[in-house]
Amino acid sequence: RTVYVNGEYLPEHEAKISIFDRAFLMADGVYEVTSVLDGKLIDFAGHAKRLERSLSELDMRSPVTTDELLEIHRELVRQNGIEEGLVYLQITRGAPGDRDFVFPDPETTEPTIVLFTQNKPGLADSPAAKKGMKIISIEDQRWGRRDIKTTQLLYPSMGKMMAKKAGADDAWMVEDGFVTEGTSNNAYIIKGNTIITRALSNDILHGITRAAVLRFAAEAQMKVEERNYSIDEAKEADEAFITSASAFVMPVVEIDGVALGDGTPGARAARLREIYLEESRKAAI
Numbered sequence: 001r002t003v004y005v006n007g008e009y010l011p012e013h014e015a016k017i018s019i020f021d022r023a024f025l026m027a028d029g030v031y032e033v034t035s036v037l038d039g040k041l042i043d044f045a046g047h048a049k050r051l052e053r054s055l056s057e058l059d060m061r062s063p064v065t066t067d068e069l070l071e072i073h074r075e076l077v078r079q080n081g082i083e084e085g086l087v088y089l090q091i092t093r094g095a096p097g098d099r100d101f102v103f104p105d106p107e108t109t110e111p112t113i114v115l116f117t118q119n120k121p122g123l124a125d126s127p128a129a130k131k132g133m134k135i136i137s138i139e140d141q142r143w144g145r146r147d148i149k150t151t152q153l154l155y156p157s158m159g160k161m162m163a164k165k166a167g168a169d170d171a172w173m174v175e176d177g178f179v180t181e182g183t184s185n186n187a188y189i190i191k192g193n194t195i196i197t198r199a200l201s202n203d204i205l206h207g208i209t210r211a212a213v214l215r216f217a218a219e220a221q222m223k224v225e226e227r228n229y230s231i232d233e234a235k236e237a238d239e240a241f242i243t244s245a246s247a248f249v250m251p252v253v254e255i256d257g258v259a260l261g262d263g264t265p266g267a268r269a270a271r272l273r274e275i276y277l278e279e280s281r282k283a284a285i
């Protein structure tokens, strides 16, 4: 696989970054994951915009322009022959000469930029989407700026492991009695013809897929309510689902051992997935 590191396209085994890189020592980095369908990028503009915001909230800068970033994404997709898959991008505050809590001077320390692709044939026609996901609920123990897409992913990773140990597929995190989001996705319930999801704030990541799905709700003849909901309300919902760039729209069929409806993926979530894939393919670049 060819990867991109600081201006160079290299075979992955030749790619190297410093042990003093701030992302390695302090998780001082931000990332984006953009999906690829039919060899084209899904919602690149949305991801580029969120990246800019993450960088600016952390007083970091991008070493490349958005046009250059698009070019790098496309070049990696081309060189690695990706038809369906993902492009991972990470920008860090760089590698000063030593470990120090104080941010390095941006005049002397260049940010690090790394991109690689993940080949995922069958991403759209996923068996998981036909089966639906089993979810457990866990306490949300992350920091308070979840709107910034940082590489601090230890708690979400632990959450996935808790789910796995419980025989489930993923965990929804709960804070002050209300669902925030999934470990790596936004969380929704459906009651009647209404999609209910937590409103945007610093408590959750502002999902690019979330924005698209809420835009497409009208096309599915559905209403949207952005508000808090508890895990108990979720267990009594007609349907539930999650969204992310890598899972698109994925139905949830069970929460903490309680089956939703008849325990199979709901028709509305399935329809939203269809519309999302169709519209995204049309708009891909």
Ligand code: PMP
Pocket: 033, 181, 182, 183, 184, 185, 186, 204, 205, 206, 207, 208, 209, 210, 243, 244, 245, 246
């Ligand atoms: N919330 C969290 C915590 C995530 O990690 C992700 C995926 N990175 C999302 C939501 C979904 O965001 P997107 O639709 O932009 O992939």
